Amino acid sequence: MFPSGRRLDRATALFISLLAVGFLLATFDVRSSSGGATTVIRDGAQTLAAPVQNGIDFVVRPVVGFVDGISNIAGLRDQNERLAAEVRRLEDRLRETSALERRVAELEAINDVAAPQDLATVTARIYSAGPSTFDQIRFINKGSADGIVVGQAVVDENGLVGRVDLVTRLSARVRLITDPLISVGVRVQDTNQTGAVTGRGDELLRLDMFDASKPVREGAVVITDGSRFPPGVVVGYVNETKAADVGFTLRTTVDPAARFSELDFIKVIVGWSPLDADPETGDRLVDPPSFTDPGSERQ
Amino acid sequence: MTGVKIVVALGLVIAAVLIQSTVFQYIRPFGFAPELGLLTVIAISRYLDAEQAMFVAFTGGFLQDLLGGSPLGLWAIVFTIVAFVTVKVRAREVAGPPAVAIGVLGLTVIGLVTYMILGTLFGLGIIGRPGVMWDMLIPAIYNLVLALPVFWLVRIAIRPQERSMIR
Numbered sequence: 179m180f181p182s183g184r185r186l187d188r189a190t191a192l193f194i195s196l197l198a199v200g201f202l203l204a205t206f207d208v209r210s211s212s213g214g215a216t217t218v219i220r221d222g223a224q225t226l227a228a229p230v231q232n233g234i235d236f237v238v239r240p241v242v243g244f245v246d247g248i249s250n251i252a253g254l255r256d257q258n259e260r261l262a263a264e265v266r267r268l269e270d271r272l273r274e275t276s277a278l279e280r281r282v283a284e285l286e287a288i289n290d291v292a293a294p295q296d297l298a299t300v301t302a303r304i305y306s307a308g309p310s311t312f313d314q315i316r317f318i319n320k321g322s323a324d325g326i327v328v329g330q331a332v333v334d335e336n337g338l339v340g341r342v343d344l345v346t347r348l349s350a351r352v353r354l355i356t357d358p359l360i361s362v363g364v365r366v367q368d369t370n371q372t373g374a375v376t377g378r379g380d381e382l383l384r385l386d387m388f389d390a391s392k393p394v395r396e397g398a399v400v401i402t403d404g405s406r407f408p409p410g411v412v413v414g415y416v417n418e419t420k421a422a423d424v425g426f427t428l429r430t431t432v433d434p435a436a437r438f439s440e441l442d443f444i445k446v447i448v449g450w451s452p453l454d455a456d457p458e459t460g461d462r463l464v465d466p467p468s469f470t471d472p473g474s475e476r477q
Numbered sequence: 478m479t480g481v482k483i484v485v486a487l488g489l490v491i492a493a494v495l496i497q498s499t500v501f502q503y504i505r506p507f508g509f510a511p512e513l514g515l516l517t518v519i520a521i522s523r524y525l526d527a528e529q530a531m532f533v534a535f536t537g538g539f540l541q542d543l544l545g546g547s548p549l550g551l552w553a554i555v556f557t558i559v560a561f562v563t564v565k566v567r568a569r570e571v572a573g574p575p576a577v578a579i580g581v582l583g584l585t586v587i588g589l590v591t592y593m594i595l596g597t598l599f600g601l602g603i604i605g606r607p608g609v610m611w612d613m614l615i616p617a618i619y620n621l622v623l624a625l626p627v628f629w630l631v632r633i634a635i636r637p638q639e640r641s642m643i644r
Contacts, residue, residue, distance in 0.1 A: 203550030
């Protein structure tokens with residue numbers, strides 16, 4: 179392997195040196211604040227890599243879509259029938275709920291509460307994921323030039339996706355709510371009790387209710403409470419009915435509303451900041467800034 | 478010539494990391510993707526000197542850190558360890574595809590276990606995650622499947638006239 183003992187020593191010395199550099203870098207990165215040197219290096223790398231990743235994505239996306247289409251063609255007829263039945267069922271439900279929606283809208287107008295649908299958003303496309311199985315992140319093709327800043331909430335058509343945690347001029351990194359580093363203040367809609375949802379690194383989220391006097395039931399809707407994310411955004415659905423034992427935290431799991439394996443286009447909520455919210459209720463204290471960039475839209 | 482070999486090897490690792498972050502966001506059988514960067518480091522470490530292999534591995538790992546969500550340096554450490562172990566074991570390699578297959582599987586598992594331990598030490602909470610064994614085993618199996626084309630490509634790029642891919 180190594181022709182001489184001297185050469186072995188050099189290789190081992192280099193190995194130990196590189197490990198030491200790696201540990202120093204990791205320690206420095208973990209301890210440095212956002213906006214520090216490591217953030218600048220990440221921004222630079224992301225700025226350089228984004229065009230290449232966009233290019234690869236541009237080539238790969240249609241090919242994957244075509245292959246997906248071919249592989250799914252056999253199941254399309256069944257899927258079509260199922261969807262037709264689903265549409266009929268949803269139309270029935272829509273008729274039932276439209277009256278309720280009108281009442282909610284009237285109440286919100288009276289109370290000057292902004293529903294999540296009324297917040298200014300920027301639509302972006304996901305062009306890359308993290309380069310490792312363990313990364314619960316996505317990269318989007320909009321950045322600070324489009325009004326995106328660190329901390330903004332990201333949603334898809336189903337619910338909360340994550341939070342922006344790194345921004346360059348033309349791209350941004352979104353940390354998904356499935357990441358164990360992300361915790362979301364939530365409210366269970368039917369009991370109105372609050373708790374926190376934390377990522378587990380897999381397809382489920384962990385729900386902790388610290389002062390639950392009522393059980394949470396399977397299927398209950400879990401929404402953001404407005405502490406760090408805009409209030410009223412659907413986070414997911416309770417996976418398992420649980421009641422709290424006296425003196426203990428109620429802990430169960432939640433199915434996220436967003437479909438992370440199918441994410442393509444997402445929306446970044448640029449019209450809301452935690453500083454705008456009432457710390458008690460999560461309700462908006464000030465009007466969101468109007469954002470008129472062509473890349474944005476009023477949802 | 479040595480410089481060219483390092484540049485080519487580095488290019489291959491960078492390409493692997495970029496492909497991993499783009500192509501394999503779509504292609505995820507059973508929700509898992511291979512660890513292409515790790516596999517490429519194993520492949521190039523078969524053909525480079527120890528110092529060259531570790532230098533390329535560390536740089537590639539650093540890029541993976543920059544484009545990922547983990548603290549800077551974690552993947553750099555993991556890639557360096559995998560390169561070092563690969564260089565150590567390649568001389569002891571028993572001839573034949575089974576030995577190479579076991580090597581790829583084992584080295585990928587070593588890399589992922591190292592990342593899990595380091596990630597947990599640096600606050601990523603990986604070891605406590607549900608299904609963490611699958612996070613380690615399935616990418617290792619995918620790497621085994623991809624080893625043939627990746628080793629072939631690396632061999633052509635780095636040492637066209639020497640060493641067969643699978644002896």
